[in-house]
Amino acid sequence: MLKDIVLAEGSGFCFGVKRAIDIAFDVAKKHKDGVFTLGPIIHNPQVVEKLKDLGVYPIDDIYGQNIKTLIIRAHGIPKEKFEEIKKLGIEVIDATCPFVKKAQNLAEKLASEGYQVLIIGDKEHPEVKGIFSYAGEKAVVISSDEFPILNKKIGIIQQTTQPMSKVKEIVSKIVNSHNEFEEIRIFNTLCNFTSRRLETTEKVAKQVDVMIVVGGKNSANTTQLAKLCKSIGVKTYHIEDAQEIDKEWVESAKKIGITAGASTPQWIIDEVIDKIKKFTN
Template sequence: MKREVKVAKYYGYCSGVELAVNTLNRIMEKEKEIYIYGDLIHNRIVMEELKQRGLKVIKNIDEIPETGTMVIRTHGVKPEVYDKAKEKGLKIVDLTCIFVKRSQNFAKKIISEDLKLIIIGEKNHDEILSIQGNAGGESIVINSVEEAKSINGVERAGIVIQTTFERELAKSIIGELFDKINYMEIYNTICDATEKRQESCKALASQTDSFVVIGDKNSSNTNRLYEIAKSINKHTFMVSDKRSINCDDFKYSKTVGVTAGASTPDYIINGVIERIENC
């Protein structure tokens, strides 16, 4: 059967990831001892390639020799990590995305205004940990309307949202908080790239027989795209690259929609498209 693959208007690498990957590639051409605190992006295929080219992923600054360069990932780090690296005299390359920095700054402002900081996002996600660390005060992290319902005794709050969170879910959570909290300062910190990818995923998912979301299972924004597409098109699959395509899944599909998370490079996306077309 001739099969047509349609690609969402916005998909794949966002500006923050593209800048981080390109900068790291340039540094790796010149320097040898490059260390990164946690994964640069949530894509195991990309991280594996970088490691094979010499990038060392560490969990503790003590693992970096004094001659080393420390790269800070797109999700940012807690200030303690930054301070320790500075103290040690390491060369630091900060690749924290500007949208994550913006959330960190709003969180700091909320704490300085003596408001309760509420972060809508995934507990223990690298970005959330960096926002909490930079806020410099206590915070509550919630991920669902049910969790919003369980908040009690907060009268004045400031809200920031994980950059890759789903807009509609964030609106429902804020709606729930609106009934419980007297004064709220709401900062919509969902990044533009996320909103555009979610909107174009939504628009395409209803127009094709099946739908494929390409990205890593560890990637928050990829999981959100999958949830959005699946709620519209029951025949939706998530794949990490062309090796996870099962041709039987598409045997009755004349049209297949495709999108990809913000940490999925073009060569992986093109490989998947080619595989589906030739199934």
């Protein structure tokens, strides 16, 4: 019996990731040597290998290599690192996601206007480290309930992939615990595509027996998708590729849902669908 398989709309590569990959392939065509990306362009080994074949190599740091052109990946990098690179006379191709750039710019503007900048997000995430570097001395990253001492004038922004529900919860808590504020200014720096993917995933998860979430185990936005599905109460499996799928997961299900994180290429999603079809036909 052919199973009913539903793929959440907007699964896979997001706008910022697609753009960064396009930029990298474009640079590979035009430049012959000395082209690098600072960190892997996305958390996907196949894409990274393909770029290597074209002469674009990922590096961890800017020293010890003869770098002519350096591509900044979608997450962005800290301000100090950017300045360091410029000083070395390296040509910079900035593929920072425009949503992340917006957050960086707002962080810098708020800090320069005297606001204490609060960033809702994961302080270990490269994107947040980048935004934080623009947010001035008083900046704080907030991920849950432990609030810092709040200044009278605060500006709140977010890591682009945070869920809106969490942002609202934290902002409400800040408003309610801040007794002597002069001004609280909240900018929405969430990525539309991520919010949309969370919505479509929720919709699918509510109508299926099993959810297969595809993407890096260390990918924040994929982990968030898996967490969301589990919170709805549907049986959820988080996998990195089709090889991991167990026949038992899907054979007894009537309807199977699939969603995928922002750095999951379409061909991995296709393989997952094929494998499920094979197991359930």
